Amino acid sequence: MNQISPAQTDITPEPGPHHPDLRLVNANPDFWYPVAWSADLKRDKTLAVSYAGTPIVLVRPDEGSVFALYDRCPHRQVPLSKGTVNGQTVRCCYHGWAFGRSGRCIDVPYLGKGKLPNGVRTFPVREAGGLIFVFPGDPEKADSTPFPKLAQTDNPKYKTKHFSPRVNCHYTFMHENLMDMNHQFLHRRQMGQIKARFLGQDKGEDFIEARYSFMRCAGQQPLAERLIFGKHKDLQGKEQPVEEVVTIRTEYPYQTLRITDKDGDLIMDLWAAYVPLDKDERVTQSFGLLSILRPQTPFLIDVIWPALGWFTNRIFLEDKEIVELEQAAWNEAGYDRNVEIFPVVKALRELLIRCGIPQDMPPATAEKQPAPPTPAEPATSA
Known part of the structure; x- marks a missing residue:
């Protein structure tokens, strides 16, 4: 029996001019990125955050x-986040230099x-939506850059859950993971045996969209799933009809997951952003808003929460x-060796x-941008 050599199985070419390595593509800073929850920044306080290795203080x-x-x-070069807030200024903890909201040194x-x-x-x-966003790129583009729609945070018919896990990977892995619903085998212990059915896709210059339905092959519905979507009948081996569409x-750089019932009514709305923290963008802070339609029974959502x-x-x-x-695996190989076959994910990677x-x-850093001019702000604001 002939054996297959490693050279025959390694069909992914090394990155080059025609095959860029996705894991060496930085997030575009010319968008609104969440960097903290509003509740974490108290009055008269500072909060240290970062975007792709750039240290930022929220005041x-x-x-x-x-x-x-x-x-x-x-x-x-001492962090201003270690300082104190006085009026509309933050004062460095070391020598007391004070800076106003315009960035000018005023004292x-x-x-x-x-x-x-x-x-x-x-x-x-x-x-907005309980989050603090910054625009880390060209500030002149901020006003003309669309702000994302944050799930159903302003809709009283929904209850919204916040989550913000930190993951030690490049942000692109997160996009691929959620987009490719064929990975449900991974979650078989939590969700039982279900199969994703691909219903179609749409794509444009700045977005890619995929639609799925799920068919239960074996196992019981998890309690949380049953309470939200209703009980799916045991069809005893027959193919389950499309009851919900995922x-x-x-839509660069954000990602959403929306679930509608067979009548087209929205049941669940997830919005997520993946924010690179370190300079190499291999550590990602996720921020997510998960909105669930409140059941008709009052307070049931609070019971199942x-x-x-x-x-x-x-x-x-x-x-x-x-x-x-x-x-x-990428760190070990030193380049992207993924063998991708799913057309949706191929289109996502291109996007x-x-x-x-x-x-x-590399995008412009704080050091490369000109400092603000000498202050016109009055020192009385300190």
Whole structure:
């Protein structure tokens, strides 16, 4: 019997000019990215966050909206997030230099007002859906860049769960994992034996969408699933009809999963963003909003909420383990050796490459951008 050599099975070419390595494509910073939950930033406090290795400090003054600065004092590079908030300024913990929401240095305690140094970079900020967003790219594009629709956070007919797991992998693994529903075998212990049925796809310049239905092959419905969607009848081996449609969409850089019933009514709405934390973008902070339609029975959603939380967490832990194993395999090989055959995922990978930034073309960092001019803000705001 002839044996197959490793060379015959390794059909994925090494990355090159015509085969870019997806894991070396940075997220495009010219979008609104969540970096923290609103509840985590208290009045008169700071919060240190990051985007792709760029340190950012969020500041919530006692009055007014949140603002964001580059989290390093230009004097000795000490994090401004270690400082104190006074009015509309944050004051460095080391020598007391004060910076306003415009980034200008408005006070150095031991210098005259005519000798103040330049300030620090600012980031456009928006707060919505219980999240704080920053625009880490070109600030001139912030106002013209569409802000994402955040599930059903403003709809009283739905109850929304927050989640923000950190995963040790490149953000593109997260997009692939959710888009490809053929991986339900991974979740057989939580969901029983179910089969994904591909119903079709749509795609455009900045999005890819796939639709599925699920057929139960064996095993009982999990309690949380049954409470949300209703009990699926045991058809004793017959093919289950389409009862819910699952639509997954990557609209760069966000991802959504929406479930509708057979009448087209929305049952569940998930919105997720995958934010790179480190410079190499191999550590990802996920932010998710999961909105569930409230049942007609009052307060039933509150009763099932703990079970839903346990169920979704178990599913996520299985996904987390598998994508981190994928990242470990990439680290070991030094390049992307994936053998992809599913057309939807192939289109997704092309989208992520097209919309992202190759690592040999790094986005502008805080140090490369000009500092704000010497202040025009009054020192009385300190």
